[in-house]
Amino acid sequence: ETGVTQTPRHLVMGMTNKKSLKCEQHLGHNAMYWYKQSAKKPLELMFVYSLEERVENNSVPSRFSPECPNSSHLFLHLHTLQPEDSALYLCASSQDRTTVISGNTIYFGEGSWLTVV
Amino acid sequence: ELKVEQNPLFLSMQEGKNYTIYCNYSTTSDRLYWYRQDPGKSLESLFVLLSNGAVKQEGRLMASLDTKARLSTLHITAAVHDLSATYFCAVAGNQFYFGTGTSLTVIP
Numbered sequence: 383e384t385g386v387t388q389t390p391r392h393l394v395m396g397m398t399n400k401k402s403l404k405c406e407q408h409l410g411h412n413a414m415y416w417y418k419q420s421a422k423k424p425l426e427l428m429f430v431y432s433l434e435e436r437v438e439n440n441s442v443p444s445r446f447s448p449e450c451p452n453s454s455h456l457f458l459h460l461h462t463l464q465p466e467d468s469a470l471y472l473c474a475s476s477q478d479r480t481t482v483i484s485g486n487t488i489y490f491g492e493g494s495w496l497t498v499v
Numbered sequence: 500e501l502k503v504e505q506n507p508l509f510l511s512m513q514e515g516k517n518y519t520i521y522c523n524y525s526t527t528s529d530r531l532y533w534y535r536q537d538p539g540k541s542l543e544s545l546f547v548l549l550s551n552g553a554v555k556q557e558g559r560l561m562a563s564l565d566t567k568a569r570l571s572t573l574h575i576t577a578a579v580h581d582l583s584a585t586y587f588c589a590v591a592g593n594q595f596y597f598g599t600g601t602s603l604t605v606i607p
Contacts (some may be wrong), residue, residue: 384541425597490542
């Protein structure tokens with residue numbers, strides 16, 4: 383148990399569906415992240431939120447829409463996805479955005495396996 | 500963009516043997532992280548290396564960092580089956596940059 387909880391763990395959706403992934407962290411952290419993990423590719427950082435404000439968006443297609451209503455919750459809204467979007471989506475959190483610089487680590491959830499059919 | 504390369508990508512080794520996983524990165528950084536991921540599970544932090552020459556050990560795993568060579572190693576001593584997992588290194592720039600991972604299988 384890492385203190386970062388993701389739901390659902392598995393999701394199958396059609397290309398015309400709209401669904402959302404949810405992440406909740408119980409660590410009192412101020413920064414939250416969405417990563418995409420595809421087979422045989424490095425983890426890709428998608429979005430970074432610090433104190434509920436989006437601070438980074440790594441050229442992610444608009445069919446992925448993040449939402450951070452408070453520092454404990456992070457959503458990834460999905461619509462009109464493509465089969466190549468099938469992957470493991472990992473949520474993570476850290477004490478704050480500068481944790482990456484100061485050397486403390488980030489904590490990952492167990493991920494949501496997404497299959498687009 | 501900072502690039503991180505791990506090798507090997509796949510490693511099959513017998514119990515009791517030693518081996519090293521390598522992590523090379525493309526630009527200057529003195530902060531390197533190692534993670535472990537079991538199938539269907541989250542990434543678990545193993546080591547945080549924060550300076551040139553840093554060495555950390557936990558059980559049968561030992562990680563080191565050479566910032567001048569832009570190289571980190573994860574050495575496995577006398578491998579056991581429980582070490583079977585995928586190991587990732589990550590380098591801190593303005594974000595975390597992850598390697599592709601090394602899938603380790605320890606064979607009895």
